Amino acid sequence: MCLAVPGQIVEVRLERGTPMATxxxxxxxKEICLAYLPEMQVGDYAIVHVGFAISKVDENAAKETLKMxxxxxxxxxxxxxxxxxxx
Amino acid sequence: MKYxxxxxxxxxxxxxxxxIQRITTQKWAVxxxxxxxxxxxxxxxxxxxxxxxxxxxxxxxCPVCVTPLGMIDKALEIASQAxxxxxxxxxxxxxxxxxxxxxxxxxxxxxxxxxxxxxxxxALAEANPHKQVVFFAIGFETTAPAxxxxxxxxxxxxxxxxxxxxSHVLVPPAIEAIVRSPTSRVDGFxxxxxxxxxxxxxxxxxxxxKYRVPIVVxxxxxxxxxxxxxxxxxxxxxxxxxxxxxxxxxVSERGNQPAQAMVSKVFDVCDRQWRGIGEISxxxxxxxxxxxxxxxxxxxxVVHVDAPESDICRSGEVLQGLIKPNExxxxxxxxxxxxxxxxxxxxxxxxxxxxxxxxxLSGTPVGV
Amino acid sequence: MGTSPPDFSGWTCPIPLRDYDRIVLGHGGGGQLxxxxxxxxxxxxxxxxxxxxxxxxxxxxxxxxxxxTDSYVVRPxxxxxxxxxxxxxxxTVNDLAMSGAQPLGLSCGxxxxxxxxxxxxxxxxxxxxxxxxxxxTTVVTxxxxxxxxxxxxxxxxxxAGIGLVPEGIDVRPDRATPGDILIISGDIGVHGIAVLSxxxxxxxxxxxxxxxxxxxxxxxxxxxxxxxxxxxxxxxxGGVAASLCEIASAARVGISYTDSLLxxxxxxxxxxxxxxxxxxxxxxxxxxxxIVPPQAAEEVLAVMRAHPDxxxxxxxxxxxxxxxxxxxxxTAFGATRVVDLPLGEVLPRIC
Numbered sequence: 192m193c194l195a196v197p198g199q200i201v202e203v204r205l206e207r208g209t210p211m212a213t214x215x216x217x218x219x220x221k222e223i224c225l226a227y228l229p230e231m232q233v234g235d236y237a238i239v240h241v242g243f244a245i246s247k248v249d250e251n252a253a254k255e256t257l258k259m260x261x262x263x264x265x266x267x268x269x270x271x272x273x274x275x276x277x278x
Numbered sequence: 279m280k281y282x283x284x285x286x287x288x289x290x291x292x293x294x295x296x297x298i299q300r301i302t303t304q305k306w307a308v309x310x311x312x313x314x315x316x317x318x319x320x321x322x323x324x325x326x327x328x329x330x331x332x333x334x335x336x337x338x339x340c341p342v343c344v345t346p347l348g349m350i351d352k353a354l355e356i357a358s359q360a361x362x363x364x365x366x367x368x369x370x371x372x373x374x375x376x377x378x379x380x381x382x383x384x385x386x387x388x389x390x391x392x393x394x395x396x397x398x399x400x401a402l403a404e405a406n407p408h409k410q411v412v413f414f415a416i417g418f419e420t421t422a423p424a425x426x427x428x429x430x431x432x433x434x435x436x437x438x439x440x441x442x443x444x445s446h447v448l449v450p451p452a453i454e455a456i457v458r459s460p461t462s463r464v465d466g467f468x469x470x471x472x473x474x475x476x477x478x479x480x481x482x483x484x485x486x487x488k489y490r491v492p493i494v495v496x497x498x499x500x501x502x503x504x505x506x507x508x509x510x511x512x513x514x515x516x517x518x519x520x521x522x523x524x525x526x527x528x529v530s531e532r533g534n535q536p537a538q539a540m541v542s543k544v545f546d547v548c549d550r551q552w553r554g555i556g557e558i559s560x561x562x563x564x565x566x567x568x569x570x571x572x573x574x575x576x577x578x579x580v581v582h583v584d585a586p587e588s589d590i591c592r593s594g595e596v597l598q599g600l601i602k603p604n605e606x607x608x609x610x611x612x613x614x615x616x617x618x619x620x621x622x623x624x625x626x627x628x629x630x631x632x633x634x635x636x637x638x639l640s641g642t643p644v645g646v
Numbered sequence: 647m648g649t650s651p652p653d654f655s656g657w658t659c660p661i662p663l664r665d666y667d668r669i670v671l672g673h674g675g676g677g678q679l680x681x682x683x684x685x686x687x688x689x690x691x692x693x694x695x696x697x698x699x700x701x702x703x704x705x706x707x708x709x710x711x712x713x714x715t716d717s718y719v720v721r722p723x724x725x726x727x728x729x730x731x732x733x734x735x736x737x738t739v740n741d742l743a744m745s746g747a748q749p750l751g752l753s754c755g756x757x758x759x760x761x762x763x764x765x766x767x768x769x770x771x772x773x774x775x776x777x778x779x780x781x782x783t784t785v786v787t788x789x790x791x792x793x794x795x796x797x798x799x800x801x802x803x804x805x806a807g808i809g810l811v812p813e814g815i816d817v818r819p820d821r822a823t824p825g826d827i828l829i830i831s832g833d834i835g836v837h838g839i840a841v842l843s844x845x846x847x848x849x850x851x852x853x854x855x856x857x858x859x860x861x862x863x864x865x866x867x868x869x870x871x872x873x874x875x876x877x878x879x880x881x882x883x884g885g886v887a888a889s890l891c892e893i894a895s896a897a898r899v900g901i902s903y904t905d906s907l908l909x910x911x912x913x914x915x916x917x918x919x920x921x922x923x924x925x926x927x928x929x930x931x932x933x934x935x936x937i938v939p940p941q942a943a944e945e946v947l948a949v950m951r952a953h954p955d956x957x958x959x960x961x962x963x964x965x966x967x968x969x970x971x972x973x974x975x976x977t978a979f980g981a982t983r984v985v986d987l988p989l990g991e992v993l994p995r996i997c
Binding site for chain 1: 850851852853854912913915916917919920922995996997
Binding site for chain 2: 846847848906912915916919921922969971972974977978979980981982984986989991993994995996
C-alpha cells in the first residue's frame with residue numbers, strides 16, 4: 192500500500208527545471224515535487240506520496256460521495272416508516 | 279484534515295454498516311488488496327462491525343512486507359560496505375533479512391539513512407560526491423514514479439555515485455495470481471486506490487472480464503473502505519462482476535499519464551519473488567536498459583546474493599484466506615512480530631500479526 | 647526557551663580569562679581550564695554559593711527519598727520550544743515527580759566533544775538553569791569530561807535527582823486498580839513532532855513547539871487534593887502507548903481508552919498522517935498520565951485544569967479487570983483494537 196495524504200498547494204516554483212511546490216497539511220509545510228501534476232495551482236488539493244503530488248483531488252467528486260453517504264438509508268427509512276416492505 | 283476527517287465520520291459510518299447489513303444475504307469473502315486499507319480496517323475495528331457473513335481477507339498489498347528475503351540480504355550487504363550511504367524509507371529498516379536488519383547494519387557502522395522522498399537520496403548523492411549513495415527503491419505502482427524520477431534526475435545531472443536497489447512490485451499480477459489459484463476463496467476485491475491514482479483503473483477491466491470477479495477501486499479512509507465493501511457486496515448479491523470506482527475524488531480511468539510515461543522510460547516489467555508467497559510472473563519492475571547503469575545490484579556485485587525463504591512459513595496460504603494464522607506450525611513459535619518469517623507477520627497489520635494481537639486480547643496463550 | 651534556529655546574537659561568552667571560543671580537551675582535564683569553566687560557566691548559571699566540594703551535602707527533611715537518573719542525547723540540541731538543556735532538567739524533575747516527589751537537588755554530568763562552541767554550551771547551561779529555577783530546584787553538583795573530536799556528537803548530558811516523597815504518598819505503576827480513572831494532562835505528541843520536524847531527511851515546517859516543562863508543581867497540586875493517586879507517568883519515549891502498556895503489565899490490569907477522547911492537536915495529527923505515525927507513540931516532555939480512584943477523579947481533574955501545566959487535562963479511559971496486561975483502544979466506531987508496545991525508534995512509513 193501506499194501512504195498518501197491530501198494537502199493544499201500554497202506555493203509553486205521551478206527548481207533546476209523541475210516543478211516543485213510547498214504543500215500544507217493542516218499546518219504542516221512540506222516541499223514536494225510537482226513534476227507529475229505540473230498544472231496544479233495554488234489552492235488546489237493534491238494527494239502526496241513520498242514527496243510527490245500524484246493526483247489532484249476532485250472537490251466535486253468528494254462532495255458527491257459525501258452527499259451519497261448522507262442520503263444512504265434515507266429512502267429505506269421512509270419506506271419503513273410508511274409500512275411499505277422494502278423489496 | 280480536509281478530505282480525511284469527513285471520510286472518517288462515525289455517523290455516516292453507521293449508515294454504511296447498516297446498508298451493508300441490509301443488503302447482505304449470504305457469505306462473501308472480500309479481499310482488501312492494500313495494506314493501507316488493512317490499516318484503516320484494524321485501526322477502526324471495521325471487521326468487528328461488519329455482518330458475520332462478510333469476511334475480510336487481508337491482501338498482499340504492503341511492498342515492505344512482500345520484499346523477498348534475498349533482496350533484503352542484498353540491501354544489508356550493500357549497506358555494510360564502506361563509503362556507502364544507504365538510503366531507505368523508514369519502514370524498511372526493521373524488516374529482518376536472514377541474519378539481521380538495517381538497524382543491525384547501522385549498529386555495526388553502516389551509514390544507513392532514513393529518507394522521506396527518493397529525491398532526498400539524490401540530494402545526498404550530490405552533497406557527498408566521494409560516497410556511493412544507494413536508494414532502496416521499493417514500492418507498488420504508487421511509489422514507482424517517485425523512484426523513477428530519482429533515477430531520471432540522477433542521469434540528467436550526470437551523477438556517478440547514485441544507484442538504486444530496485445524491488446518494485448505490481449498489483450494486477452498479484453490479484454491475478456490469487457484469483458487464478460484453484461483454492462482461492464476470494465469473491466471480490468477492493469483494489470488499491472493510490473496505485474490506481476497513478477495507473478488508472480483500466481488495467482483491472484480485463485481481470486474482471488476474464489475471471490468474472492468484482493473489483494472496486496477503493497480509498498483509505500474508513501468511509502471509503504466501507505463504500506468499497508458495500509459496492510462489492512452489492513455486485514455479489516446481484517450476480518454482477520464489474521469494475522467500479524469508489525474513490526472518484528482521486529482516481530480516474532486513465533490515471534496520471536506523465537507518471538506512467540516516466541515509469542515506462544525508467545523501468546521494464548520483470549518477474550518478482552514475494553516474501554512468503556513465491557515468484558509471480560511479470561509482477562515487478564526493474565531498471566530498463568537505458569538506466570541499467572544505476573543498478574546497485576550490478577555496481578556492488580550482489581546479484582548472486584540470495585536467501586531461501588522459510589520452508590515452514592505458510593503466509594502465502596494465510597494471505598489467500600486458506601488457513602488461519604494459528605494453523606501454521608511456526609505461528610507464535612519461530613514466528614512472532616519480533617521475529618517475523620513471512621509478509622503477514624512482518625507487517626504490524628498483516629493477518630498473522632493482527633491475529634497475534636487478537637489472541638493476546640482473548641487471553642489465549644499465543645504460542646499454543 | 648530555545649528557538650529554532652538557535653539565536654546566539656545576544657549571548658556573550660562568560661569566560662573572560664582565556665580566549666577560547668571552543669571547548670578544548672583541557673576543559674575536562676581537572677586543571678586551570680576546568681576550574682575556569684566551572685567558575686565562569688557553571689557556577690555563574692547554577693549559582694552554587696557553597697565552596698566547591700567533591701559532593702553536595704543535603705539535609706533532607708523526614709520522609710522517603712526518590713532517586714532518579716537519565717541521560718540526554720537529543721538531536722538537534724535546539725528545537726522549537728526547547729533544548730537539550732531544559733529537557734535534561736525537566737526530564738529528571740519529572741521522573742521524580744512521577745513518584746510523587748519534589749526535587750531536593752540535581753546533579754549534572756556533561757560529556758563534551760572537543761571543539762564544541764562555547765556559545766552553544768553557554769546557551770545549554772543557561773536553559774538548564776532557567777528550567778531548574780522554574781522547577782524550584784538547583785543543580786547542586788556536577789562533572790565535566792571532554793572527549794576527542796568525533797568521540798561524541800557535540801554534547802551529552804546526564805542528570806540525576808534526589809527528591810522527597812511526602813508522608814502518606816505511594817505512587818507507583820503497580821497500584822493501578824480496576825475501576826480507576828485514566829487522565830492525561832493535555833495535548834499529546836507535540837514534543838516528538840517538534841523534534842522530528844528538524845531531523846535530517848524528514849524536515850518539515852510546523853508551528854508545533856515542544857511541551858518541555860517540569861511537572862512537579864502540577865503533581866503537588868494533584869496530591870494536595872488526592873494523596874491517594876495510584877499512578878503517575880510521564881509518557882516520554884514511546885509515547886502514551888508505551889506508558890500504558892508498561893502500567894498494564896506492571897499492575898496486571900487491563901487498560902481501556904477511547905480514541906476520540908485523545909487530545910491530539912491538528913498539526914500533530916497532520917504530521918502523523920503524512921509520516922504514517924501514531925500520535926500515541928510520539929514522545930511528550932511536559933505531560934503526565936494519572937490513574938486515580940474513581941471518587942477522586944473529578945477533583946483531580948479540576949485542579950489539573952486550573953494549573954498552567956494541566957489546562958488540557960481530560961479523562962481518556964479507565965482501568966479494567968478484563969484483558970489483564972493488555973491495553974485496548976475503543977475506536978470511533980465503537981469497535982476495539984489492541985495497542986501494542988511500540989518497537990522502538992519512530993520511523994516514517996510509506997505503507
